[in-house]
Amino acid sequence: MRGMSPSSASARSALASAHFQHPIRVYWEDTDAGGIVFYGNYLKFMERARTEWLSSLGFGQETMRQSGEGMFVVADTQMRFVKPSRLDDRLIVTVTVREIGRSSVGFSQDVWRDDTLLTQGQVRIGWVQRREGADGDELRPGRIPAPIQSVLQAALPAALSVSGG
Amino acid sequence: MRGMSPSSASARSALASAHFQHPIRVYWEDTDAGGIVFYGNYLKFMERARTEWLSSLGFGQETMRQSGEGMFVVADTQMRFVKPSRLDDRLIVTVTVREIGRSSVGFSQDVWRDDTLLTQGQVRIGWVQRREGADGDELRPGRIPAPIQSVLQAALPAALSVSGG
Amino acid sequence: MRGMSPSSASARSALASAHFQHPIRVYWEDTDAGGIVFYGNYLKFMERARTEWLSSLGFGQETMRQSGEGMFVVADTQMRFVKPSRLDDRLIVTVTVREIGRSSVGFSQDVWRDDTLLTQGQVRIGWVQRREGADGDELRPGRIPAPIQSVLQAALPAALSVSGG
Amino acid sequence: MRGMSPSSASARSALASAHFQHPIRVYWEDTDAGGIVFYGNYLKFMERARTEWLSSLGFGQETMRQSGEGMFVVADTQMRFVKPSRLDDRLIVTVTVREIGRSSVGFSQDVWRDDTLLTQGQVRIGWVQRREGADGDELRPGRIPAPIQSVLQAALPAALSVSGG
Numbered sequence: 001m002r003g004m005s006p007s008s009a010s011a012r013s014a015l016a017s018a019h020f021q022h023p024i025r026v027y028w029e030d031t032d033a034g035g036i037v038f039y040g041n042y043l044k045f046m047e048r049a050r051t052e053w054l055s056s057l058g059f060g061q062e063t064m065r066q067s068g069e070g071m072f073v074v075a076d077t078q079m080r081f082v083k084p085s086r087l088d089d090r091l092i093v094t095v096t097v098r099e100i101g102r103s104s105v106g107f108s109q110d111v112w113r114d115d116t117l118l119t120q121g122q123v124r125i126g127w128v129q130r131r132e133g134a135d136g137d138e139l140r141p142g143r144i145p146a147p148i149q150s151v152l153q154a155a156l157p158a159a160l161s162v163s164g165g
Numbered sequence: 166m167r168g169m170s171p172s173s174a175s176a177r178s179a180l181a182s183a184h185f186q187h188p189i190r191v192y193w194e195d196t197d198a199g200g201i202v203f204y205g206n207y208l209k210f211m212e213r214a215r216t217e218w219l220s221s222l223g224f225g226q227e228t229m230r231q232s233g234e235g236m237f238v239v240a241d242t243q244m245r246f247v248k249p250s251r252l253d254d255r256l257i258v259t260v261t262v263r264e265i266g267r268s269s270v271g272f273s274q275d276v277w278r279d280d281t282l283l284t285q286g287q288v289r290i291g292w293v294q295r296r297e298g299a300d301g302d303e304l305r306p307g308r309i310p311a312p313i314q315s316v317l318q319a320a321l322p323a324a325l326s327v328s329g330g
Numbered sequence: 331m332r333g334m335s336p337s338s339a340s341a342r343s344a345l346a347s348a349h350f351q352h353p354i355r356v357y358w359e360d361t362d363a364g365g366i367v368f369y370g371n372y373l374k375f376m377e378r379a380r381t382e383w384l385s386s387l388g389f390g391q392e393t394m395r396q397s398g399e400g401m402f403v404v405a406d407t408q409m410r411f412v413k414p415s416r417l418d419d420r421l422i423v424t425v426t427v428r429e430i431g432r433s434s435v436g437f438s439q440d441v442w443r444d445d446t447l448l449t450q451g452q453v454r455i456g457w458v459q460r461r462e463g464a465d466g467d468e469l470r471p472g473r474i475p476a477p478i479q480s481v482l483q484a485a486l487p488a489a490l491s492v493s494g495g
Numbered sequence: 496m497r498g499m500s501p502s503s504a505s506a507r508s509a510l511a512s513a514h515f516q517h518p519i520r521v522y523w524e525d526t527d528a529g530g531i532v533f534y535g536n537y538l539k540f541m542e543r544a545r546t547e548w549l550s551s552l553g554f555g556q557e558t559m560r561q562s563g564e565g566m567f568v569v570a571d572t573q574m575r576f577v578k579p580s581r582l583d584d585r586l587i588v589t590v591t592v593r594e595i596g597r598s599s600v601g602f603s604q605d606v607w608r609d610d611t612l613l614t615q616g617q618v619r620i621g622w623v624q625r626r627e628g629a630d631g632d633e634l635r636p637g638r639i640p641a642p643i644q645s646v647l648q649a650a651l652p653a654a655l656s657v658s659g660g
Binding site for chain 1 (some may be wrong): 358359361362363364365366368370416417
C-alpha cells in the first residue's frame with residue numbers, strides 16, 4: 001500500500017483551496033504529434049472552467065452577450081508547463097480568484113492529474129462593451145456592472161477585497 | 166402548459182434508440198464570428214462521444230496506441246447542418262453503430278439540443294497498425310483484433326450482424 | 331530520372347482542372363497523438379481555400395457580415411480520408427465549383443501532397459441572413475444576392491449553369 | 496495624404512528589429528462568438544511563425560521527431576492582448592530570439608496589423624528527448640544538440656550570447 005507522500009498532501013491542499021474545480025477529459029482533438037496535449041489547448045481548458053464557474057454563480061455569458069450588456073474578454077495570460085498530459089487523461093482545472101478590480105478580475109488556474117501539477121496558469125479578464133466605431137464594431141473597456149460585481153464579491157472569501165485596477 | 170408535440174415525441178424516440186449519449190456544453194472555443202458553433206467542431210463533439218462510448222466498453226485508446234496494438238482512425242465522414250447551436254448551449258451527441266465490418270465500424274451520430282436535431286452525422290472508422298515504411302512510419306489498415314470485435318458485438322443489439330467490409 | 335507515372339499524370343490533370351488552389355503547411359496545431367493531421371482539421375483547410383477563392387473574386391466575408399447583408403454558412407460536408415499527412419507537409423487544397431443554386435453553392439475540394447491525393451471533400455454552403463427571432467438572433471436561409479451570383483457565374487466555366495436548388 | 500505618425504514610425508522600427516516575420520490571415524476557424532480572434536489562437540499563430548523560422552534555418556521538426564533525436568516543447572508562455580483582430584485581417588507575427596540557453600530558447604513574439612500592435616507574447620521552448628519510462632514514454636529535458644546550437648547562434652546577432660539556463 002502506498003502512503004500519501006508529503007508532496008501529494010500539499011497537492012491536495014492546493015487543490016482544496018481552489019474556489020472551483022472543473023473535470024476535463026483529454027480527447028484526440030487536444031493532442032498533437034508529440035503524443036501529448038498541445039500546450040495552447042490548456043487555455044481552452046481554463047476557459048471552460050471559468051465558464052462553468054460563472055455559470056455556477058448564475059451568469060449566462062450568451063445572455064449577457066446578446067443583451068448588449070457587455071462581456072468579459074481575456075486581457076492577459078501566463079502559463080508554465082510542468083508535465084505533459086496524454087490522450088484519455090482525466091484532469092482537474094482549478095479556478096481561484098486572486099483579485100477583483102473595477103474593470104477586471106485576476107485568476108490563478110492550475111491543471112492537475114490526481115496529485116500531479118501539470119500546468120500553472122494566470123489569467124486576467126476585463127469587461128468590455130460593444131460600440132459602433134469608425135471601423136465597424138469596437139470593444140471598449142468599462143466597469144463591471146454592479147450586479148455582477150456584487151455576486152462575484154459575495155461568492156468569494158471575505159479577505160479578497162476590491163482593488164482599484 | 167406546453168403539450169408534447171408529435172415532432173418532439175419522434176425526437177425523443179430517435180434519441181432513445183441511440184446506443185450511447187454524451188452531453189456536451191458549448192464554450193467560446195467552439196464558436197465563430199457568425200455567433201454559432203463552427204461547423205467543423207461537430208466532428209470533435211462526435212469524436213468525444215465515440216471515445217466515451219469505447220471507454221464505457223472498457224477500451225482505453227491511449228493504452229492500445231502505446232502498446233503498438235493499433236488504433237482506430239476515421240475513414241470517412243458526412244455531416245448535415247440543420248440548425249445552429251450557440252455559446253452555453255447544452256447538447257447531446259449520440260452514438261449508434263450501423264455496421265461492424267472486419268476492418269471498420271460505421272456509426273450514425275446526431276447532435277441534439279433538447280428535442281431539436283441540430284446536426285446529422287455519419288462516421289466510419291477503420292483499424293490501422295503502424296509499420297516502418299520507406300518514408301518513416303506508415304499506417305496500414307488491418308483486421309480489428311478479435312477481442313475488440315467480440316466486445317463490440319456483445320455490446321450491440323443482436324440484429325446487427327457483421328458485414329464483410 | 332523518374333518518369334511521370336500514369337497515376338501522377340492523372341493527378342496533375344485533376345489538380346489542373348480545379349478552379350482554385352490554395353497552399354497549406356501542416357503545423358503542430360493540426361496534428362494529433364496518432365502522429366498525423368487530425369481529420370477534422372481538413373474542414374479548416376477547405377474553409378481557408380474557399381475564403382481565399384472568395385477573396386480572389388473580390389468578396390470580403392467580414393465586410394458582408396458586418397454590413398448585415400448576410401453570410402455563407404456550411405450546409406453539409408462529406409470527406410473521405412485516403413492517406414494521412416504529417417507535421418511539416420506542404421499541401422494543396424483545391425476549390426472546384428460543382429453547382430450554383432439560387433441559395434447554395436456546391437464544391438468539390440481535395441487535399442493533395444504533390445501527386446498524392448490525401449482527402450476528398452464535398453462541401454455545400456448556403457446563404458443566410460440574420461433576423462431578430464423569439465430566442466435572440468436567428469439565421470434564415472435566403473437567396474444569394476444578385477451581385478454575388480453574377481460574380482460567381484462570371485468566374486466559372488460556361489458549362490456550369492445555375493440549378494434550381 | 497496621411498503622414499507617418501510617430502507611433503507608426505516606432506511600430507515600423509519594432510517590426511524591423513524582429514529576427515523573422517510571418518504573415519497570417521484570419522479565417523473563420525480563428526474567430527469566436529465575440530466577433531474577434533479567440534485569444535488562445537494567438538499561441539497557434541506564434542507557433543506557426545517559430546516553425547517557419549526554424550524551417551528557414553534548415554530544421555525540419557518532423558524529421559527530428561521521427562529520428563528520435565528529440566524535439567522542442569513549449570516550457571512557458573505569456574501573452575498580453577492589446578487590441579482584437581477580426582475575420583479577414585492580415586497579420587504579421589514576429590520571432591525575436593531573446594536568449595539561447597543550453598537547454599532552452601526564449602522568444603519575444605508580437606502580432607501586428609499594419610502599424611497596430613495587437614498581442615505581445617513571450618515564449619520559452621525547451622529541448623526534450625523521449626525515453627521509455629514506467630508509465631510509457633516520457634519526455635526528458637536535455638541539452639540542445641550542438642549542431643542545432645551552432646546554427647541558432649550563427650543566425651543571430653553577435654550581441655546575443657549563450658546564457659546558462
